[in-house]
Each structure stands twice: as C-alpha cells, then as structure tokens.
Amino acid sequence: MCASFTEALPGSPARARTCTAQRGFTLTELIVIMILVGILAVSVMPKLQGAVSLRDDAWRDGVLSAVRYAQKTAVSHRRLVCMSVADTTVTLSIAQANPASSCNASLTGPTGAAAFVTSDNPAMLTSVSPAGVLYFQPDGRVTTDGAGATASNRTISLSGASAIVVRGETGHVE
Template identity: 60%
Template sequence: MILVAVLAAVAMPKFDAALGLRSDAWRDEVVSALRHAHQTAVSHRRLVCAVVGSTSVTLTIAANNPATTCGSSLPGPDGGSAYTTSTGGTTASLSPAGTLYFQPNGRVTSDGAGSTASDRSITIGSTSIVVVGETGHVR
C-alpha cells in the first residue's frame, strides 16, 4: 500500500505535465496551420478554407480567383501531401462553428463570397486561439 501511495504521489504530477505538453503541442499545430492558411491566401491571391475539427485541421485552396469554394487540397509546408494535422487525446472546439474562409485580401469570413468578416475562437484545453476576422491575425 505504501509503495502504491508513493508511486501515485510521484507519478501523477508527471502524468499531468505530459498531458499539458500534449495540449500545448496541439495548440501550436493549430496556430501554425491557421497562419499557413492566411499566408497562402494572401501570397497566392486565392481563397483558402480551413476546417477545424475536434482533433484535426484540414486546409484546402480554390483553383482560381475569384472563387467562393475551395476544391483542391492545400499542400503542406514541405510541398508534399495535403495539409492535414491531427492529434490524439486533446480536442479543439471552434466558436462559432463552421469553415474559416481566408480571403485573398487577408480577411477571415463566415462565407466563401467574403461578405462578412468573422472573428473566431478555438478552445483547446484551458487555452484559446483567436482569429481576427478583419485582419486574419491568429493569436
């Protein structure tokens, strides 16, 4: 019994710290994906769509400009396969829900046509990521 109590007292804080690191890593991946979407939309002058699920982020890009939908997978930063990032264990929630449309002018809107700028908040564990609609800034 004493051995179990000692192990619990020593191991539990380390286990909590490991879970915190996983949450921080997932948050950093989401921020990186959203910043990549913003930079790509502006530099390629095309609509980029970001779908933030509870455990993944997927980026797609429009084939031409102007466009109101994204139809092609956006390659990752290495130029390889489609940009998709996911985690196991830590979940994200987007408010308000829906696709983030990164416009060629840098704005983030609630629709592909770009008529309404939309601030978004993504919660991961106890931290949140804010996407400013008018500027596309991710913080």
C-alpha cells in the first residue's frame, strides 16, 4: 500500500510525492476465477436439467391424471365426458344429461380453472392419435364420436416421455 510522504533533498525544497494504488486483477487471479466458475457450472448444470425434466414429468403426469379422471367421471356420473388435448392445455367437459352425443358443461381442474392441466412449454405435446376429442362413454369405453358408435384406441404422444395409451373397449389407461 502506498502512502504519501515528504521527500527533502539537500538544497531543494520539500516536495510531496504521492503514490496511487493500482486496481484490477492479475492474470493469475483471472485464471483462478475462470477455473472456479467452470467447476461451478459443471456441478450446477445437471441439477438445472434435472429441474427441467421434473417439469416435463409433471406435464405427463397431469395429462395422465386428466385421462384417468375423465374415464372415472364418465363411469361414476353415467354421462359422456369429452377431453380436448391441445399443445399446452387439457380441458374436460361433461354432458348435462344422459344419453347425449356432446358435452356442454365444463369440468374444472384441480385448481378451479377451466383447464384441467396446463404447461408452459408448447413443445411437450407432439400428437394425439387419432386426432380430435376423446369421448369417454358412460360405460367406460373411449370412442371416436359422442354417439359412441366406434370404440377406438387412442395414443397421446409426448416429447421426451413415454406415450399414454387409452384402450378403446375398456377405457384402460397405460
């Protein structure tokens, strides 16, 4: 550390000499900091990716529970339940009377919202095969239309996760 001092040479007036402190990092300090940041990045990145995969698993689990809830509600209420699957939302609706060929009252999700489950990532859902609304009949079957003429196996494909398969004749969800 540099302090100001007075220097007096023989035969000359006294002069004040000041020294200013140098600021900044040395090359060695910068290299050590970069190595520490690299080590921290290597240890933190897997945990961050783990959190992202948990969010993706939560979307799959939400869709799976919506399918099961729709099937169980159709059987327990003895009414037609319709399930619409979009990129970021799954909505359920129920027929107000039985027999019915369309659903006209919405079923609220666990949070009280119209959507049963939502996702922030639109890339999570890849497809519903065959495309369209899933119709859960009062007897538990899954059909291609509200009238219940044809039972159909349905597959909901999700990116990065195993597909959800609904068996048409039994309504069993895998």
